Amino acid sequence: MININNMAKENKTKPTSESVEKFIQSVENEQKRKDSFELIELMQKITGEKAKMWGLSIIGFGNYHYKYASGHEGDAPLVGFSPRKSAISLYVFTGLGEHEHLLNGLGKFTMGKACIYVKKLADIDLNVLEKIMKETIQFLDKNYEIKKSENLKNLPEWASILQIKRLPGLPGM
Numbered sequence: 001m002i003n004i005n006n007m008a009k010e011n012k013t014k015p016t017s018e019s020v021e022k023f024i025q026s027v028e029n030e031q032k033r034k035d036s037f038e039l040i041e042l043m044q045k046i047t048g049e050k051a052k053m054w055g056l057s058i059i060g061f062g063n064y065h066y067k068y069a070s071g072h073e074g075d076a077p078l079v080g081f082s083p084r085k086s087a088i089s090l091y092v093f094t095g096l097g098e099h100e101h102l103l104n105g106l107g108k109f110t111m112g113k114a115c116i117y118v119k120k121l122a123d124i125d126l127n128v129l130e131k132i133m134k135e136t137i138q139f140l141d142k143n144y145e146i147k148k149s150e151n152l153k154n155l156p157e158w159a160s161i162l163q164i165k166r167l168p169g170l171p172g173m
Contacts, residue, residue, distance in 0.1 A: 011074035087117040
């Protein structure tokens with residue numbers, strides 16, 4: 001007999017082939033559309049990855065595989081965001097206490113467990129956001145398997161300090 005309680009739940013947020021640009025154009029708020037295109041530029045620069053839709057409303061960059069002690073595992077973007085009606089949700093932070101200092105100087109935002117909510121990009125310091133993303137990617141590299149995608153052509157220069165042995169032939173490896 002199969003024990004349903006021990007079966008791993010399938011992750012609903014997966015990469016899709018939907019158009020990122022089409023999704024952003026469907027956002028009603030003009031400022032959120034502008035901020036979305038700015039975030040795409042910034043996150044592509046930081047990750048070296050192209051934007052990809054994850055599920056119906058998350059724009060993600062890169063991919064890593066996680067597996068928790070509970071047995072739950074799946075794939076998630078390295079960083080990402082979603083231009084929601086009430087705020088832009090930024091998926092760029094680990095949520096760990098040891099990383100809370102990274103939020104200093106970010107600006108005007110609210111928090112979920114690990115999600116940062118901003119009304120508009122003008123409310124935050126993009127240099128601080130960039131630092132948060134870099135630290136998060138370093139944490140993910142140290143603790144999980146970062147997957148190489150067909151989009152990854154040139155690892156950003158700052159990332160040469162990472163020990164990404166899974167990505168042979170890249171600068172600084």
